[in-house]
Amino acid sequence: MSVVGPSGSGKSSLLRAAIGLQQPLAGTVEPEVAPAEIGMLFQDDALLPWRTARDNVALGLSFRNVPRKSALVQADYWLDRVGLASFEHRYPRHLSGGQRKRVALAQVLALTPKLLLMDEPFASLDAIVRARVVQDVATLVEEEQISVLLVTHDLEEAIGLSDSIYLLSQGPRARITQHYQVPLPRPRDPVRARMQPAFAPLYDRLWNDLSNAVGPNPRAEAAE
């Protein structure tokens, strides 16, 4: 499931409230899973720079009192799953942006979450790396049967990854204005989803609704 909306509509705040990083100004957040079963992938990978990739992945496990030896074995397993089997001793500074993102993903998946919150996690990556990471994330969450709540500005990404999309209105006091079902079959390659016939009409609808939510372009108005 994805949430899209104009800047300032509170998309990130929604996720932060869901995981307890901030209190909602009004109302309550009632996730159907326990807080320990919610993982979050941020826009910045935010890995501890003084820990190796392996130690970063094992970190969350150590907070759950998993013995160190076992935590390291699990860390190696997850690094392998995200395609970084031989990078376990590298520090984040010695990894590329895509590799750091994969370590951050392994760190979250190692905690076997039931719900994964993703706050524009691919925004900082260049096109090719981004496409590969998106494909791998989609495969991994499908294999692990994890529900995902994705916040993004990228409509292609929202359609390619989601089964349903919610559109938020302009903030403050934003609310859900539209709900869309994504009519693309699964399993699905999120990067090539745009080649499918059902993609363009949904993209067009989303684009128009989002443009209306943002309001008229001040430059265009001034020109008139």
Place this chain on the structure above:
Amino acid sequence: MNPRTMNPRYAWLRQLTAFGILLLIWEAAGRADMLNPLFMPSPSRIGSALYELFSDGRIWPHLEATFTAALGGLMLGLVAGIMLGILGAMVPLIAELLEPVMTLLNAIPRVILAPLFVIWLGIGLASKIALAFILVAVLIFFTVFTGIRQVDQRLVERIITLGGGRWALVRHVYLPSVTAWILGNMKVAVGFAFTGAVVGEFVAATSGLGYLLSFAQSTYNSALMLALVLLIMVVVLLIFAIAGRLEKYLLRWH
């Protein structure tokens, strides 16, 4: 010479050669009576003054006194600076009380406190340790205080979302961040500690490199003075090298 044709790997060799040539010119000028030995003794005279200091063993008690004062002040300054920095960053009331005092101490050249410490603590070791301490403690206080306040909030949130509590934040985020900041300032702290010790000895003491400097000044012994300056430089460079190695090892992730 085209800088692009110069191999940076041999920069040390070029620097050493240039220094050697300078020494040779200096020595030749001294021997040709072009320099007054009272003001500018030749390198060989400085070398022999240095040799005498070590050969008759006179230097050791002075080195010991300076080292004790500098390292004592450094250790106490580190402990106090770290503790006050942590308290200041964590407890707003303490920050409110400490920050103006520390800002004031940071704004003045703290070596001017040396005569006051002599009056308070006497001409013994304590006044030198106190001066080295105050120089280091203020530096480390600001290092830790700023370091904790500027900890990357994304790392804090990362730990929280992974299920870490307050202790996990201290252990995995705050301590490593602050350690990196302290190690980054370690060379400055070592320099400050030796400055405090030597200046304290220079003002009033019965032993130490600063005391010897003061003695050399009062007897117009330029050769001894320059030999001591050279010795202090070598000692500080040696400690810089040790601090650098420690920094390189502990910040290997950097």
